[in-house]
Amino acid sequence: xxxxxxxxxxxxxxxxxxxxxxxxxxxxxxxxxxxxxxxxxxxxxxxxxxxxxxxxxxxxxxxxxxxxxxxxxxxxxxxxxxxxxxxxxxxxxxxxxxxxxxxxxxxxxxxxxxxxxxxxxxxxxxxxxxxxxxxxxxxxxxxxxxxxxxxxxxxxxxxxxxxxxxxxxxxxxxxxxxxxxxxxxxxxxxxxxxxxxxxxxxxxxxxxxxxxxxxxxxxxxxxxxxxxxxxxxxxxxxxxxxxxxxxxxxxxxxxxxxxxxxxxxxxxxxxxxxxx
Numbered sequence: 567x568x569x570x571x572x573x574x575x576x577x578x579x580x581x582x583x584x585x586x587x588x589x590x591x592x593x594x595x596x597x598x599x600x601x602x603x604x605x606x607x608x609x610x611x612x613x614x615x616x617x618x619x620x621x622x623x624x625x626x627x628x629x630x631x632x633x634x635x636x637x638x639x640x641x642x643x644x645x646x647x648x649x650x651x652x653x654x655x656x657x658x659x660x661x662x663x664x665x666x667x668x669x670x671x672x673x674x675x676x677x678x679x680x681x682x683x684x685x686x687x688x689x690x691x692x693x694x695x696x697x698x699x700x701x702x703x704x705x706x707x708x709x710x711x712x713x714x715x716x717x718x719x720x721x722x723x724x725x726x727x728x729x730x731x732x733x734x735x736x737x738x739x740x741x742x743x744x745x746x747x748x749x750x751x752x753x754x755x756x757x758x759x760x761x762x763x764x765x766x767x768x769x770x771x772x773x774x775x776x777x778x779x780x781x782x783x784x785x786x787x788x789x790x791x792x793x794x795x796x797x798x799x800x801x802x803x804x805x806x807x808x809x810x811x812x813x814x815x816x817x818x819x820x821x822x823x824x825x826x827x828x829x830x831x832x833x834x835x836x837x838x839x840x841x842x
Contacts, residue, residue, distance in 0.1 A: 590744035598666075603750075606660045606667070609653040614758045614773035619709035619782075621702055622769045629831070639678035640695025644768060646676055647699055648761040655758050656751045661715065662759070664700055665743040671696070682741070688830060693742070699768065700747045701738040703759065706772040707749050708806055708822075709782040712757060716748035719823065731789070781809045785819075790842045791829065798829040798836060 625641040628634070647668045656662050671677040671693025680694025697720070707714060720739035740747050751757055760771040789802040802825045808818040829836065 587744075591742065594744040594746070603661045604659060606654055606656040606662045606751075608655045608657070610655060610758070611653050613760065614756060614775055616774045616777055618757070618772045618774050618778060619706045620769075620771045621705045622767050623698070623702060625698075625763060625766060625768050629835075632831075633681070636679065636681050636690060636694065640680035640698065641763070642676070642678050643671065643680050643693055643695050644699050645763050647671075647696055648763060648768075651699075651703075651759055651761045653758065653760065655756050656712070656749070657756055658751050658754055660751055662749045662751075664703070664740050664747040668696070670742050697739055699761070700740045702761070702768055702770045704738045704747065705732070705784075706759070706770050708784060710757065710772055710774075711753055711778060711780065713750045713752050714748070715750050716746050718745050718747070720827075731786070732784075779811055780817075781811055783807045783809060784822075790840050791836050792842060798833045798841075800825060800827045800829060801842075 625644065626634075626637045628637070650668050654662070654667060669675070673692060677693045679690040679692055680696075681688050682691030682694040704714070704717070718739040738747060739745055755775040758773040760769075760773065762769050783806070785805045785807055787803045787805065789800075792799050792801050803821060804823045804825055806820050806822050807816050808820075809815065810817050
């Protein structure tokens, strides 16, 4: 096979992709071993008293081009990961790592093939669909004073939205273990993650020991779609507002994402009034 110098090593074949992925996994293990971060590892089923944020979402997406088997498998994967995450306490000074808590997704642990994104393409992959779970956690964290230290964005346009649009609805990418989602507790109190599922929905809560004097709100501006060549992209700017609870005054408005996400479903489903 001739080497195409215009390609990265990982893009040459599935074998070189697997080699590159394993190299990154080993590199992350080494970085963590040599690093000084303290990682959250303690769990309790006793709930902290204050609900800081709560979110829920459908476990299964339905629509044209969405494989129902992969969606059912995704629900299995999310339920398994929730068992590892539910009740996790993040003490002051500790870092929450998605993968250090969930662990490696493997068939021996019950994980199944769900949807994953490889080289910009949707395809089946073991443990696929956990980005929906990490995104739920991210939405909780954005309504708290905790500090996001690692975040990877992928397409925010994987499927048409059901109901009112929620910014970051599918935008948080995780892949064992080098593409992680990490949060540090720089406050003076404990925080707790609660994550569970019923038959149809995923639920998440972030709790704390005492009340927080601020509220947080996501604001999306300029939401529309734009055609570039043969592809369509979701365009918007997403901000986080910090609001003083006593006065309801916005004391900070911070740009979180200048969104430019490739639409990864049939463009015919895009509302024509949103195409500019």
